[in-house]
Amino acid sequence: MNNPFEEENSHYLVLANTDGQHSLWPVSIEVPQGWNVVHGEDSRQSCLDFINANWTDMRPRSLSAP
Numbered sequence: 001m002n003n004p005f006e007e008e009n010s011h012y013l014v015l016a017n018t019d020g021q022h023s024l025w026p027v028s029i030e031v032p033q034g035w036n037v038v039h040g041e042d043s044r045q046s047c048l049d050f051i052n053a054n055w056t057d058m059r060p061r062s063l064s065a066p
Contacts, residue, residue: 004028012047014039019060022051 004010004026015023015035025031027041039050 008044010044011041012044013037013041014047014050016055019062020055020057021060022055024048024051 005024007026011027013025013027013031014037015025015031016038017023017035022038023035024044024047025035031037038054039047042050
C-alpha cells in the first residue's frame, strides 16, 4: 500500500491550524477538524515550497508570542 502523503504525482493542499502549524495534505483525504486550507490544490513540490516559505517558525504560535 502506498503512503498518500508521499505520492510525488498526486495533488495536495497545505493546511494550517490555529497555532500556525502547517501540514501537507492529500486532496483525497478529508480536511481534519481544526485545520484550514491555506494553499489550494497543487503539486506536492509546490505545496512543500509554500510551507517552506510561509512556516518559518516551527514553534506553535501560542509558545512564540511574547
